[in-house]
Amino acid sequence: MNEHWFHWQNDALILKIHLHPGAKINEVNGLRDRQLRIRVKSPPVDGKANKELISMLARDFGIKKTQIRIDRGELGRDKLVEVHSPEIFPQWFIELTSNNNSC
16 A cells, blocks of 8 residues: 555545544644544544544535545544545645655
8 A cells, every 4th residue: 555645546636544533623733654634523423523524625625525435444533535536735735745754
């Protein structure tokens, strides 16, 4: 498997994410251990944290929620998420990808 925190697979951006549910605010919290750290306010109950993650990524990449899929890790904190055909790239993504230590 690719060792970077993101890669492209056809038109899909694949992100390795470590999710922190139950946070005070929704935010991208940088990189650690080759994973994108994201905090969401929702608790890890009944898929609420996953739904909030999908909503957050859809907003940030300017796409519909249906264009985002959790490929692996739906029940855990470590996830592999597919972002299909992103329209825009959020500032956090641009900053993290321009950093030479982003992998």
